Amino acid sequence: MKNPTTKQAKQADEQARQAELTQPQEITRRRLLGTASAAGAAGLVAGGAGGAYGYAATTGGDPLTSVGSTAVPFHGSHQAGIVDPAQATGHLIAFDLAPGAGRKGAAALLRRWSAAAETMAAGRTPNGDNQIALDAGPSSLTVTFGFGLGFFAKTGLQNRVPENLAPIPPFSSDALDPRLSDGDLWVQIGSDDALVAFHTLRVLQKEAGDTARLRWQMNGFNRAPGATERPRTGRNLMGQIDGTNNPKPTDKDFAAKVFVSGKSGAESWLNGGSYAVVRRIRMLLDSWDHLPLDRQEMVIGRRKSDGAPLSGGTETTPVDLNKINKDGSLAIAGDAHIRVAAPASNGGAAMLRRAFSYHDGYDQDGTPNAGLLFIAWQADPFNGFIKVQQKLDRADGLSRFIRHESSALFAVPGGCAPGEYVGQRLLES
Numbered sequence: 001m002k003n004p005t006t007k008q009a010k011q012a013d014e015q016a017r018q019a020e021l022t023q024p025q026e027i028t029r030r031r032l033l034g035t036a037s038a039a040g041a042a043g044l045v046a047g048g049a050g051g052a053y054g055y056a057a058t059t060g061g062d063p064l065t066s067v068g069s070t071a072v073p074f075h076g077s078h079q080a081g082i083v084d085p086a087q088a089t090g091h092l093i094a095f096d097l098a099p100g101a102g103r104k105g106a107a108a109l110l111r112r113w114s115a116a117a118e119t120m121a122a123g124r125t126p127n128g129d130n131q132i133a134l135d136a137g138p139s140s141l142t143v144t145f146g147f148g149l150g151f152f153a154k155t156g157l158q159n160r161v162p163e164n165l166a167p168i169p170p171f172s173s174d175a176l177d178p179r180l181s182d183g184d185l186w187v188q189i190g191s192d193d194a195l196v197a198f199h200t201l202r203v204l205q206k207e208a209g210d211t212a213r214l215r216w217q218m219n220g221f222n223r224a225p226g227a228t229e230r231p232r233t234g235r236n237l238m239g240q241i242d243g244t245n246n247p248k249p250t251d252k253d254f255a256a257k258v259f260v261s262g263k264s265g266a267e268s269w270l271n272g273g274s275y276a277v278v279r280r281i282r283m284l285l286d287s288w289d290h291l292p293l294d295r296q297e298m299v300i301g302r303r304k305s306d307g308a309p310l311s312g313g314t315e316t317t318p319v320d321l322n323k324i325n326k327d328g329s330l331a332i333a334g335d336a337h338i339r340v341a342a343p344a345s346n347g348g349a350a351m352l353r354r355a356f357s358y359h360d361g362y363d364q365d366g367t368p369n370a371g372l373l374f375i376a377w378q379a380d381p382f383n384g385f386i387k388v389q390q391k392l393d394r395a396d397g398l399s400r401f402i403r404h405e406s407s408a409l410f411a412v413p414g415g416c417a418p419g420e421y422v423g424q425r426l427l428e429s
């Protein structure tokens with residue numbers, strides 16, 4: 001068919017617009033998308049629940065986006081929630097095993113947790129459900145389980161502790177709160193729908209029963225999927241584009257950097273798994289916001305607006321750490337965060353950063369209690385987070401604007417096949 005002329009197209013558009021305007025009480029998908037982005041439109045419908053817009057939302061029709069129906073498989077060679085993009089809502093929870101739970105209790109708990117996570121990740125509801133997430137689909141739900149050092153002592157599995165699951169050494173800038181650190185078991189929940197994420201948290205907490213007690217919990221968030229006009233790297237609460245120079249799943253050494261492999265004997269259960277370093281890092285946002293933009297950019301070594309390195313190019317241009325400005329200064333300052341953190345400055349040490357922002361209200365003096373739930377994934381924490389943090393601790397210009405307030409290291413088993421549960425290879429062999 002021939003393309004319509006511009007005039008014909010305009011006329012057709014106008015006719016369609018008029019037809020829509022005459023439809024009472026009904027807001028069509030086309031009109032919504034014509035006036036706002038898909039995600040914005042979804043918010044409009046939700047915000048109008050009870051009125052005309054809410055009526056349209058509850059009377060059927062096509063979903064506005066695929067956000068709700070997107071499912072991430074629970075089963076696989078690696079656990080979900082490591083390589084998948086970080087979702088809009090995250091909960092991080094650490095549990096301590098109850099005295100006497102032992103290996104048998106821990107195995108039963110992981111069997112229950114895995115079954116519940118599998119059900120919910122597929123968008124189904126567990127038996128006796130309280131219906132918090134009934135209408136929302138799995139919304140990319142992932143649930144990831146990890147074991148802290150204490151897990152092995154309490155299950156009598158001290159002889160199976162992986163060599164690299166040793167306490168993270170202290171750093172001079174640490175201000176750690178032990179009540180928000182460590183833990184026998186770790187659960188990471190991520191979903192693009194906050195109700196789905198909270199529902200999952202409730203289900204898993206109930207399933208813990210008398211076997212495990214909650215030790216700490218942190219709630220995080222990221223930008224909503226579809227909120228930007230094209231897929232973009234996310235921003236943190238300092239306003240920087242964060243995550244650009246992460247290892248990419250397409251890199252040929254990606255798996256070697258992120259996942260444990262080739263272990264035999266007592267550690268073989270961890271093949272296909274990873275190590276998660278969890279640090280709650282407060283941002284000193286009042287001081288940061290007072291720093292002029294050009295100074296903020298020097299602290300990181302990248303432009304704030306588009307994330308381009310100060311050595312030139314666009315966000316994805318490789319950083320040139322040797323570039324010299326016309327005035328003889330380094331384009332990327334000596335203490336710039338990306339210089340000090342780069343693999344090139346740390347003997348190749350690398351990690352996959354997959355973070356959530358957090359905001360826990362304001363302190364009494366009005367200071368925001370906000371920052372980054374920093375999660376680093378690596379095959380070996382000593383050649384990943386620890387090596388890089390040792391350098392950052394001494395030389396990073398960003399240190400003046402952040403404070404590490406909590407810390408934990410977990411061995412995260414590989415994924416499981418249908419009919420198995422996460423950690424089975426450790427607990428039953």
Ligand SMILES: C=CC1=C(C)c2cc3[nH]c(cc4nc(cc5[nH]c(cc1n2)c(C)c5CCC(=O)O)C(CCC(=O)O)=C4C)c(C)c3C=C
Pocket residue numbers: 236238240241242243244245246281282283300302319337338339341342343351371372374385388389392402
């Ligand atoms: C020990 C590891 C790291 C900690 C702790 C850390 C904290 C932290 N980082 C930002 C903001 C940014 N970090 C960026 C890059 C970056 N950061 C780390 C490591 C840690 N960051 C690495 C390895 C890298 C990549 C370096 C490189 O190879 O170029 C960036 C730039 C964009 C990007 O590449 O992601 C930002 C921005 C904050 C705010 C923070 C603590 C709150």
Ligand SMILES: [Fe+2]
Pocket residue numbers: 337341
């Ligand atoms: Fe960083």
